[in-house]
Amino acid sequence: QKEVEQDPGPLSVPEGAIVSLNCTYSNSAFQYFMWYRQYSRKGPELLMYTYSSGNKEDGRFTAQVDKSSKYISLFIRDSQPSDSATYLCATTANQAGTALIFGKGTTLSVSS
Amino acid sequence: KAGVTQTPRYLIKTRGQQVTLSCSPISGHRSVSWYQQTPGQGLQFLFEYFSETQRNKGNFPGRFSGRQFSNSRSEMNVSTLELGDSALYLCASSPATSSGELFFGEGSRLTVL
Numbered sequence: 001q002k003e004v005e006q007d008p009g010p011l012s013v014p015e016g017a018i019v020s021l022n023c024t025y026s027n028s029a030f031q032y033f034m035w036y037r038q039y040s041r042k043g044p045e046l047l048m049y050t051y052s053s054g055n056k057e058d059g060r061f062t063a064q065v066d067k068s069s070k071y072i073s074l075f076i077r078d079s080q081p082s083d084s085a086t087y088l089c090a091t092t093a094n095q096a097g098t099a100l101i102f103g104k105g106t107t108l109s110v111s112s
Numbered sequence: 113k114a115g116v117t118q119t120p121r122y123l124i125k126t127r128g129q130q131v132t133l134s135c136s137p138i139s140g141h142r143s144v145s146w147y148q149q150t151p152g153q154g155l156q157f158l159f160e161y162f163s164e165t166q167r168n169k170g171n172f173p174g175r176f177s178g179r180q181f182s183n184s185r186s187e188m189n190v191s192t193l194e195l196g197d198s199a200l201y202l203c204a205s206s207p208a209t210s211s212g213e214l215f216f217g218e219g220s221r222l223t224v225l
Binding site for chain 1: 116143145147153154155156157160162167168170202204206212213214215216217218219
């Protein structure tokens with residue numbers, strides 16, 4: 001079993017839709033959870049960072065972590081064509097926040 | 113502020129050869145990590161260097177090695193290349209007091225024939 005599982009999609013939605021992206025993980029030692037966004041031919045960039053369980057909101061993006069069920073979610077409200085990218089969940093038990101374990105990524109396409 | 117710079121961006125090698133990839137981190141960042149990205153396995157952690165010392169290592173064979181210089185620049189080397197080493201190799205840097213944010217370069221795309 002892979003340590004982080006993520007549905008690869010692809011996921012296609014119309015502009016303005018609410019998007020839900022999800023990951024599950026297996027190791028209860030993981031404490032730090034991130035969502036990265038990767039545009040084609042670019043390196044990943046950090047979207048959201050959460051420590052332990054709870055919610056975090058940043059503009060149209062909300063990250064949720066449920067450690068009891070080992071479930072990570074990213075919600076995108078009012079999705080825009082510019083949100084079309086691959087979204088990668090990541091986690092680590094490493095206090096320095098490095099040595100990340102990534103999901104395989106979900107490819108999202110938002111049509112106008 | 114300049115981002116993470118990786119060279120070369122593209123390269124083609126044949127089986128059995130070796131390759132060296134270079135990474136210049138963001139100024140002031142002391143941690144440099146390397147990741148391999150393939151369609152089948154996704155992004156996988158190779159190793160991390162901090163102040164010229166390997167701080168963490170992923171589950172890759174010894175053919176994959178790296179080093180960091182005193183100016184924080186890093187190189188990774190893959191010896192005896194195999195077809196399965198074809199991938200995008202991403203370098204990421206982070207400051208000493210990281211909150212988990214890695215700054216990635218655009219990667220070096222290696223094709224092994």
